[in-house]
Amino acid sequence: MAKATRVRLLDSGTLVIDQSHITWNIGCGTPVRFPVYSVLIEHPDGLFMFDTGYDLELVNAVLPFELPEQTPEQTVPAQLAKCGFKPEEIDAVINSHLHFDHCGGNKHLVNATTFLHQDELREARTPEPFERLGYGDKSFDHPNAKFELLDGDLEFADGIHLFHTPGHTIGHYSMLLELEGGRPLLFMADVSYTAAAYASDLQAGFHIDPVAGVRSIRRIKRLAKEWGADVIFTHDAEAFRGYALAPETFTGSGVLSAAGGAQ
Ligand SMILES: [Zn+2]
Known part of the structure; x- marks a missing residue:
């Protein structure tokens, strides 16, 4: 038994949404450009990915108002190549959920098994009317x-x-990664988008069950404390600027997160 040996963040470019979607109903009329990325995990049991970013062509066709910016270097195959891997070498992909900015690169991972919550697959295939774009x-x-x-x-x-x-979606998963040496990393995916939102228990405006969403934010805070984990933010432009990106190894944010067990 051995834990993950190396973790890297694969940059997937950026999108734009209104601030009021990031901090539900607060900050209307301010567009915010935010990062999208996925996580590559080298583990003794295999080569894994947690989420796979978005597909530029799809977003341009289905959600062009999110103004995607993704260079050819920011696609999943190009990001994996930077790390010395091919898409067909990925053994498994874990999808936190199936919104378009978390599963757009799945199709490149032709040999990977997709692990996800059972309810998420059902919901993504037959979404509620208000979720159709998210599952686009x-x-x-x-x-x-x-x-x-x-x-x-x-x-x-x-x-x-x-x-x-x-909360954000019905089958949403967060991932806690123990490392050989170093603090555990807690990737909460879209439970809350940014450090500021998380500090105020604010979830995104996109959700299927906001009550469950608040409980999940509080759960992440408890988990971070219990494990002494470094909470990693998914769609926070400022935090992202401090993250080491592939091909560099990612070991955490380098700062104690709000509820990271410091108190
Ligand atoms: Zn997202």
């Missing part, structure tokens, strides 16, 4: 896709813990 990229359902459906909390591999944190 169906390419996760590609011909080579093999799904392993999960339920509840579990340890996916030694030191890779998945916590069911619904």
